[in-house]
Amino acid sequence: MNSLIVDLYISPEEYQRLYREAIRTVYARSRDGRSVQFPVNALRNHVGRDGVRGSFRIIFDQNNKLKSVEKV
Numbered sequence: 001m002n003s004l005i006v007d008l009y010i011s012p013e014e015y016q017r018l019y020r021e022a023i024r025t026v027y028a029r030s031r032d033g034r035s036v037q038f039p040v041n042a043l044r045n046h047v048g049r050d051g052v053r054g055s056f057r058i059i060f061d062q063n064n065k066l067k068s069v070e071k072v
Contacts, residue, residue, distance in 0.1 A: 004030035010052040
């Protein structure tokens, strides 16, 4: 299984805008410099009063399909 660590800060307003404008993908750069994209709804369980903030492990299967996003 492949995984990447990304540090994210998406303000509550920006997160709402992503949903309101039907933007479906988050683009980020991992700590090791690789680019990654994944569905914005994968962050749904990590939205708090401050939006989405913290370090996250993005886990992919052997076909590079998203398996999970977990806060680290």
